[in-house]
Amino acid sequence: MKKFDVIIVGAGLAGLSCGLQLSSKGKKLLLLEREGVVGGRTSSYNLDGMDVESGFHRYIGYYTHLPRVLRKAGVELSEIFMWEEKIHVRVNDEKPLVLGMAPLFGMIKTIKGLVGNRRYLSLKDKLSLLPFFMNGLKDYVMSPHKLDQHSIKEYAAKYNVTNRAFHHLIVPLSSGVFFLPPERYSAYVFFGLLAPTIPKFYKMRVGAYLGGMTEVMCQPIADQIIKNGGSVRTHSNVESLVIEEGKVKGIRLEDGQVYRAQHTVLAVTLYTAKKLLKPVFENHPWFQPMFQLPLMPAVSFQIEMTKPAVPIDVTTFAPFTCLSSFAEQSRTTFQASKGRLSIILSPPEKFLDLDPQETLQFIIKDARKIGLDLESNILDYRQVNHEYDFHSLEPGFQALRPTQRTPVEGLILAGDYTRQPYFATMEGATLSGLKAASLIK
Ligand SMILES: Cc1cc2nc3c(=O)[nH]c(=O)nc-3n(C[C@H](O)[C@H](O)[C@H](O)COP(=O)(O)OP(=O)(O)OC[C@H]3O[C@@H](n4cnc5c(N)ncnc54)[C@H](O)[C@@H]3O)c2cc1C
Known part of the structure; x- marks a missing residue:
């Protein structure tokens, strides 16, 4: 039986960021990943003879935690991203609607997108968006819980957004981002993703990966953890937690091996976190909201x-x-x-x-x-x-997300579903991992 300062379960961006931070402080750590590659939802791999990735990803210019982690791992942003200053919206077989997304890096395109595109959005359509955006951002700050009770469709109707503006702009910026139809997309999530663009508007642009995400981003982080003295093991499926006197003392792998540590960070998806936690904390009041989070x-x-x-x-x-x-x-x-x-x-x-x-x-x-x-x-x-x-990013569930700190000695949570302001994004996962690391002194 081996003993570590910290065991991290899951080598997605949350686990990797946590591992990098702690290994750079000299902690003796073991990072365990179920799959054959690191990266989780930001992984790239070969699937039955074809190179694939978990799904195409975009880096948003306002991210600050992910770039810091990448630099710490020796990754140069300019080497792994190609920058886009605009996005396209295609609503028919004609020329796409072009929206500039980079007020500083692509000023002309951004201004053209705002004042042009009259074929798609008239002045009336554009003006109808003003009260919607202004009230939405205000409600995001002043009454987040109330805002989370509404879908983006209800919220747009409340502020009389025209049909065209709704379908050509709000639907792409909601359903296009988190795959949910607008009647199921929380207004709080919509404005929450938009809010950081206001103070950091000058950083806005979108990064497309130059290479598979495991290769250009996640493996370099894992390599740096190993250089710092940590251990990273793939093909290591954690089956259960080791519990003694109500405290988490380590983990048990599928093959029966047990590893012990002072701290265990569960940096897995919500689904796996529930699977590992429910057998031991089924009736613990602190975990109830998270168990109800769909x-x-x-x-x-x-x-x-x-x-x-x-x-x-x-x-x-x-x-x-x-x-x-x-x-x-x-x-x-x-x-x-x-x-x-x-x-x-x-x-x-x-x-x-x-x-x-x-x-x-x-x-x-x-x-x-x-x-x-x-x-x-x-x-x-x-x-x-x-x-x-x-x-779930549907209305009404954001308050159920757990913090990284738990009341159980030896147990810390990380992962994009845990509480942080960037929802299910790479930035959110990274920040959750850094928050988890900050709880270990
Ligand atoms: C199709 C798609 C498109 C996306 N697009 C974007 C985008 O454009 N921009 C953006 O910022 N974000 C995007 N995201 C979201 C982003 O990928 C996630 O928010 C982020 O990667 C989550 O990281 P995580 O570490 O929290 O979880 P994960 O990456 O899911 O990591 C959890 C890890 O735990 C491992 N694990 C699970 N169970 C066990 C176990 N029992 N034992 C050991 N290991 C285990 C898993 O294999 C996995 O590696 C997208 C996601 C998807 C799927």
């Missing part, structure tokens, strides 16, 4: 093609289709491919149980509506399901 799925679909699906690699939203967001990736993440389209599907529940061949037919049909002919250029494809990976 889960939500996501589905990513990745198509290898004979040529690029669209002329540039840019984040695109297609609000009236099942392609809630997508990007061509052959000049960014998958540069060995002639064409690579990565899609996040909405609503995910519709596709979870479908055969990938059936899902592909829905995609081909909806892609046609926005002027993309995919059918004749497809080489191969994979569907990546995240059936239980997210905590």
Whole structure:
């Protein structure tokens, strides 16, 4: 039986950030990951002969914790991201609506996006958004719990946002980001993701990964943990917690091996956290809200093609289709491919149980509506399901998220579902890991 200062379960960004922080302070730590690669929901790997990733990801310019962790691991942001100053919204087979997202780095595009695009949004549509955004940001600060009771659809109706503005702007910026239809998307989550852009507007732009996320981001963090003296083990499925006199004393792996530590950080998804905690803390009052916090799925679909699906690699939203967001990736993440389209599907529940061949037919049909002919250029494809990976971002659940600190001696939580202001994002996961690390002296 081996003894550590800290055991971290789960090598997603939460576990990796926590591990990097603690190993740099000289803690004797063991980081255990169930899968064969590190990265969790930000991993890239080979799936039955095709290189895939957990789903296409965008780095948002206002992130501060993730870049700090990356720099600490010796990763240069300019080497792993290609910057986008705009996003596209496709609502039909005509030219896309172009929205500038970078007031400083792409000032002209941003201004053009605001005053132009009259074919899609009239002055009346744009003006109808003003009270919606101003009140939403105010409510986010002043009455967050009340705001979380509303869906973004209800909130837009309350402030008389026009139909066009709602469908062309609010739906892409909500459903396109977290795959939920607007009637199920919490207004608190919508404004919460937007709020950091105000003080950090000058940092805004969007980063597309130049390479698989495990390769360019997560493995370098793991390597730095090892350089700092920590141990990182993949293929290590934690089956249960070791409990003595109500305290967490370590973990037991699937193969029966036991590791003991003064602190155990559970940096797994909410689904696994419930699975590990329920058998021991079923009736503990502190864990009840978290046990009631529902889960939500996501589905990513990745198509290898004979040529690029669209002329540039840019984040695109297609609000009236099942392609809630997508990007061509052959000049960014998958540069060995002639064409690579990565899609996040909405609503995910519709596709979870479908055969990938059936899902592909829905995609081909909806892609046609926005002027993309995919059918004749497809080489191969994979569907990546995240059936239980997210905590629900529907109205009414944000108050159920647990803090990293628990009342149980030896047990700390981390992961994007734990309490931090960035919801289920890479920044949120990173911050949760750093908060968990700060609890260990
Ligand atoms: C399709 C998709 C698109 C996304 N797009 C974006 C985006 O554009 N921008 C953005 O910022 N965020 C995005 N996200 C969200 C982001 O990926 C997550 O919020 C973040 O990666 C979560 O990190 P985490 O460490 O909390 O959890 P995870 O990454 O899920 O890590 C948990 C780890 O625990 C491991 N584990 C589970 N059970 C066990 C066990 N019993 N024993 C050992 N290990 C275990 C898992 O294998 C996993 O590696 C996206 C996510 C998905 C799925």
